[in-house]
Amino acid sequence: MTKGRFGEFGGQYIPETLMPAVEELEKAFYNAKNSKKFLAEFHGLLKDYVGRPTPLTFASRLSKKLGCKIYLKREDLAHTGAHKINNAIGQAILAKHMGKKRIIAETGAGQHGTATAIAAAKLGLECDIYMGEVDIERQKPNVLRMKLAGARVIPVSSGSRTLKDAINECLRDWTASCETTHYLLGSVLGPHPYPEMVAFFQSVIGEEAEKQILVAEGRLPKAIIACVGGGSNAIGIFKKFVQEHKVELIGVEAGGMGLDSGKHAARFADKKLGRPGVLHGTFTHVLQDKFGQIYNTHSVSAGLDYSAVGPEHSMLRKLKRAKYTFATDKEALAAFKFLSETEGIIPALESSHAVAYALKYAKTCDSKDIVIINISGRGDKDLDIVVKEMGGSLE
């Protein structure tokens, strides 16, 4: 097997021009991973700048309503309001160590773009963010935050004008600029070493959650539920528990307007359109037609609106170590409102997919069962969409 494989999935399917850059990155990452100095800098910034550890909050009212013990891993409380900052900080430090002056990144919901822009500001790097025009329109507050942090936001007008095309543009930029620029990819996607590297930087979520639940309850949870776009928040919280076979790991994809509508991002759940294929450098489950043309996806949440899933998820699913399901736009919106009302925590629309499935899953639990939901980000950025989707008012 070639490099960077998760079972049969993963690999490095990129043009020759980028191969030397990816080789250089792999070497730098493996050095950094084992460097005390690098790790001290990374964990130092996670603590003092990002505000880690993020709390594991016992959702008392929600637990009472659902009849089991629900804990929320509060990535919404990390600086910038989502888990994306963990990876952005890690890669930005790495870029600096590699002597790169500029970083580029794609963004869907704008959380990764914001995290990258802010990491760049903190570390004194030049920063360009590619963002689909559709996403710029629906995630305005994040666009403003990126600009405030000194990043240039470059609108992407090709193809679906969402995350997939923003990644295309990043890869094109990087092909021309790789000698001076680091591509700060935001999820467990792309060619090796990205899936492994992003998982490494995000695994702090699960490491904290394990310690926290042991302190709170003295035992591990029955299940961990996380939303899956590319899947970095999910891998981040799953990783620590993969060897704990009694802990169910559940990923929730975007069911959009329902599987039959064809308007969704359910790479696993839609058996007809979702098949293993190669997109953006990796072999994984991709929504595509029978010839291999990539399908445009739909989700109310920009961060889940992507045609492929991280290759490690494809492996975990094949090994039956993790289970994958989906929540529709409607279910996610209802969960968004429900969690806000019940706990005073406004989840991102992405994370609301995990909450939506947890509401169903809780029905299979008894009162002692512990469920952790990864609240990957906060929902302030989504208020406009939610109001619009609910017909102009929150009522």
Added chain:
Amino acid sequence: MSRFADRFKELEEKGEAAFIPFVVLGDPDFETSFEIIKTLIKNGADALELGFAFSDPIADGKTVQEADQRALAAGMDTDKALSLIKKIRAFNKEIPISLLVYYNLILQRGIEKFYSNAKSAGVDAVLAADCPVEEAQPLLKAAKKSEIDQVFIVAPTTTESRLKKILETANGYIYLVSTLGVTGERTSLQNRTIELIKRVKPHSKLPICVGFGISTPEHIKGIILAGADGAIVGSAIINLIKKNAGNTKAILKSVSSFCVELKKATRP
């Protein structure tokens, strides 16, 4: 001998380099694309490089990406692309044909099936734009079985150790990428292109064809002087298709006179 080997030998004897135009199969539609490709052949193309339209062409700039989108919008798919190649092969039996394909299109057809279908359609060589040598074993196996040359890219960033691996693996010709970046027209030839040709040439048993940004007769003369055996011109031709959209006559007229001019630059 393969069609590519024959053609390069023939050109060498005449002291000429190869002029290899690139277009996307089915751009702007099946019939017009066939007419355009016939025009390329009639006006000096020594070989053809033909692209399979893909939804996410990460190695291509705006011009080729838009060509892909025009072709896909007009209903292009792998089946139709192969039947278009069959028509081209029926029109001309000698011209070497190389494909530029993204890996997923090969994979979804079934790697062996793709190569055997391509062979029966009349294809001589395949370049998978997003498949570096490391991942190419399955393609090489199928290519060998179907007697197709597997072409690889050498880029300005390619290190010495990678270059060695690529030269050991490649067949047909070396596709030398002239600049860092994606495909697209460029105004001037970079020193870096010349340096790269000079770096690769002494080590390569295969002819070297230079592409990405080669858009004028002057560029062609420049790369030949540095030692290149062929010039691949894509975006500059595709821009003529775009510019004259809806007017097939004007497309064919502009493409034919441009080709004549480009071919002339490959002669001593």
